[in-house]
Amino acid sequence: MPQSSTLSAPHESETRDGARDTADLGGAPLLVLGAGPKAIALAAKSSVLRAAGFDVPEVVAVERDRTAANWREGRGWTNGRQRLGTLPEKDLGFPYDCATWGDLDDPVIGEIAHRMSGYSWSGFLLSRGVYARWIDRGRPQPTHREWADYLEWAADRAGMRTVNGEVRRAELVDGGWQLTVHEGPARNLVHGRGLLISGPGPTSGTVPADGVRVLDTGGFWRLAVTGLPDWAERVVVVGAGETAGTIVRELALVMDREVTVVAPRATLYSRGESPFENRYYSDPTGWDGLSQADRQEFIRRTDRAVFSQEVQRDLALTSKISWMPGRVVGTRGGDDGVAVEVAYGGRQHIRHADLVVDATGGSPLWFTRILGPRAEHALRAALGGAATRDRVEQSIGTSLAVDGLPAPLHLPNLAGLAQGPGFPNLSSLGLLSDRVLAGYLPRHHVAPAAAARTGGDVTHRAGRPTDPAASAASAVIRGTARR
Incomplete structure (x- = not known):
């Protein structure tokens, strides 16, 4: 030693x-x-x-x-x-x-x-x-x-x-x-x-996890090892980053569940991975010469709230995934599932689910x-x-x-x-x-x-x-x- x-x-x-x-x-x-x-x-x-x-x-x-x-x-x-x-x-x-x-x-x-x-x-x-x-x-x-x-x-x-x-x-x-x-x-x-x-x-997330109907990232993956319960047929996933993408892929392709993704933008964007974008990841020479607005846009486009192209290709194989734009502002539990409150465009919408997974990270x-x-x-x-x-x-x-x-x-x-x-x-x-x-x-x-x-x-x-x-x-x- x-x-x-x-x-x-x-x-x-x-x-x-x-x-x-x-x-x-x-x-x-x-x-x-x-x-x-x-x-x-x-x-x-x-x-x-x-x-x-x-x-x-x-x-x-x-x-x-x-x-x-x-x-x-x-x-x-x-x-x-x-x-x-x-x-x-x-x-x-x-x-x-x-x-x-x-x-x-x-x-x-x-x-x-x-x-x-x-x-x-x-x-x-x-x-x-x-x-x-x-x-x-x-x-x-x-x-x-x-x-x-x-x-x-x-x-x-x-x-x-x-x-x-x-x-x-x-x-x-x-x-x-x-x-x-x-x-x-x-x-x-x-x-x-x-x-x-x-x-x-x-992990913290945006909505409180109860370990049963509402799970954080850690709770989901720990449960996934032993198997998701049969009653969790309709699942809402909160988040649009790579953490959320892998969870959506596991739910829809491996577990065969109906999944709705709540994302802050209009759709589920893919990560930019051209040689021009990748170069800044391997060699940031000139990065500090970009305006702050351009650097923020670059990171948003290539790394935050986007699914990798590999995940996107996998998700294209199933029709079990839908999405809705907005931010989850709360959840209400009941005997028959969870009501998810989503705010978008100054209005609130309700999405019903059997299970919610908050994949927004910590x-x-x-x-x-x-x-x-x-x-x-x-x-x-x-x-x-x-x-x-x-x-x-x-x-x-x-x-x-x-x-x-x-x-x-x-x-x-x-x-x-x-x-x-x-x-x-x-x-x-x-x-x-x-x-x-x-x-x-x-x-x-x-x-x-x-x-x-x-x-x-x-x-x-x-x-x-x-x-x-x-x-x-x-x-x-x-x-x-x-x-």
Whole structure:
């Protein structure tokens, strides 16, 4: 079991005022909430960069379940049989353009790209001896369960450290972050120099779920694993994003139910996926030169409240789907089902259903609920007011962190508007890890290629080769963590 420099049992002084034995964060890691694709991409890139001589921080994930849990059945986000909506070649290292770390003629750039290819989707298939079989089958989209297997393989290969437990508080302490992590009756403190929030957070939705007639996303997928009850013949799905699309597909094609989708716009739009649109997801060069209105329209057209083209093709095979424009403003339950109140065009309409599934997801600001008083005050000061989505999106810099905080708080899920549409999703995990990790290097110089891709703010410096054992020896706090 690998040693970690980050975990400790709380001492009385720490519990009282957050004090630490030392303010030296030189050997402290970057903490990531959630052991999903973003954490694993960061851990892999950190491992590769450290081997290539860059003094970037180690990555430690804090996870209450297991690695890649949200991609497996029973965790409330999928039944594991759904197909991945992103091309699997857009894997943990994509787009494999390592210009952030030096000029393109520098041999180290090729070394970084080559080492990262060892964490690729094709590398995973090669390790299983099934790469040729996948090619011969026409490169089909992997299921969520297969994608989870890939992620776990990559996390193990990278030696990613994971602290198990649920984060109850995130506080700023001595220029870094301190997480209070609960695992059963045990409570530990985890320390790092930066914090990245990943994952969707808890589902909330727009209508209260009762777990029987009205379900949130998690409730639906947990029920789908065991089977939907026979009485749920007419189902209303609230939402028009990819989460809703996969639920509609499961209900109509697999479960053979009548489905009505309540969407905020006139119809169920498909996601734009031309080479011109996709380019901004892989390479956001020039993104900050677009007007804010055009960036918002681009994201709305290609990523929010749209179904993927794959889902649209599947839904065209059935006549069991209808839709109505509007927003659900309430539900009324009864013995014979649920009355769904839909507002549109200044009028209200009623749609009757046996079951309602609210697939609008959770709030991207969910992390603010766990911030300690110092962190909450610092965030408010950095934003110039209360944490609203608009303020946070406008504040995110090139390292995908909120500008003006005493320690980095990376929010890739809210970085799309300011930095590029691929950062909140799986479209550019390699570039995401470059942006985040480069922010921890001293400002030495900026390679021309890096300046072109980041607006000149991301800097890099080749440091001495990093010995993982030496990093562990420079422990801020002693303890153990589980892989």
